[in-house]
């Protein structure tokens with residue numbers, strides 16, 4: 001199985017940000033150490049740093065069971081992880097998306113000492129081909145206040161809907177630089193704390209505006225606007241419910257596991273089918289992931305952060321089986337209502353219209369249909385409008401409950417192709433509960449659930465055929481039903497071995 005989503009990178013700033021590197025991490029140990037050109041190349045660590053504060057064999061970063069960790073290797077100065085010093089121990093520290101690692105001589109949080117410390121930011125995803133933006137903030141401030149936001153009129157434009165039109169202002173004050181977050185509905189975070197009123201920026205501060213992370217260092221702002229690349233990690237997800245015990249009289253209850261330690265990782269731009277016999281736990285799985293039903297164990301993380309507490313919750317959309325759109329509204333009015341509800345107040349009329357048209361376009365709903373009432377549409381068209389309206393808030397992951405049920409074969413195929421288009425051309429990840437195997441070859445991955453809410457397989461349709469040793473996937477249902485324990489145990493061991 002291919003779990004490409006566990007790729008991670010390290011952004012490294014050295015020499016007062018004169019040198020910026022991005023390293024794609026291997027899953028096994030990535031050794032970190034000091035290295036100079038005078039040393040023998042065979043001693044070169046994977047992450048070779050030049051700072052005098054770095055020990056020759058400082059520490060290492062590795063992946064274990066789909067999670068990333070930093071472990072010290074007896075370094076002299078230790079390391080700061082998100083501002084906390086973790087010197088002289090060999091505990092493995094969990095790294096999450098955006099974790100800041102700093103090696104330096106000064107005990108105050110991440111202050112570069114004569115520019116010789118090293119600032120590193122751990123990022124989930126592969127950023128090797130992306131360009132980091134650098135803005136000379138000091139220079140811009142010579143001309144007065146500097147605005148930052150989504151609007152093209154801002155001095156620093158962050159092209160992301162997660163950022164407000166005008167998110168905040170930088171200005172000079174008493175020789176320092178102050179950031180004020182002016183967008184009340186869009187809080188900013190500075191080194192993981194919400195920004196209230198004015199904050200004075202220090203070297204190597206990490207400012208998070210929406211989903212954009214900016215590093216302030218040596219008068220520069222360095223940032224990478226987020227692309228697609230969201231990752232949803234489901235870890236040991238369980239749901240146990242109380243049911244009436246038929247062996248006992250009265251109201252005696254017993255526990256029933258309807259979702260049993262499910263582990264799976266969804267990555268961007270994939271169309272995923274959730275398959276399984278009736279009652280296998282497909283809906284329970286999806287409902288627990290999106291938080292509609294309460295999981296009794298396990299975690300759901302998006303980009304390495306707990307999904308339930310994460311501001312990234314808006315990254316997920318859900319299209320129920322029953323369309324919630326109102327039959328008497330036109331297609332355009334339907335989307336306008338959703339846009340008014342979901343988009344921030346500072347989105348202009350023009351931006352809103354562009355967004356609506358882009359969502360309709362992504363589902364191939366041509367302008368000829370924009371004035372039609374929902375009740376005048378075919379089942380397939382109605383479903384497309386439902387999906388388009390869910391796209392308004394720009395979710396990166398979209399869960400759909402049997403979107404093709406009740407559609408004729410031709411419409412069904414067209415809808416599946418539209419879903420595939422959303423995944424491959426628009427960078428969405430779609431997780432689709434389905435009972436039908438028609439068009440299954442259009443899906444990138446299959447999550448096969450077995451009775452008792454057990455995950456039995458996750459991989460491509462072709463891999464599923466060889467895995468279950470069948471020529472038609474329909475025969476896998478029977479095999480899973482009869483051997484759920486074996487498949488579930490095998491899946492689990494494979495999953496953890498490959499991470």
Ligand SMILES: Nc1ncnc2c1ncn2[C@@H]1O[C@H](COP(=O)(O)OP(=O)(O)OP(=O)(O)O)[C@@H](O)[C@H]1O
Pocket residue numbers: 241242243258276277278279280281282283284285
């Ligand atoms: N709140 C609950 N209390 C008791 N049992 C439940 C509860 N919710 C779901 N179940 C049971 O858990 C099992 C899984 O249900 P779920 O709806 O997730 O299955 P499914 O695979 O989506 O089924 P279908 O394909 O028929 O929609 C079923 O046996 C169901 O009866």
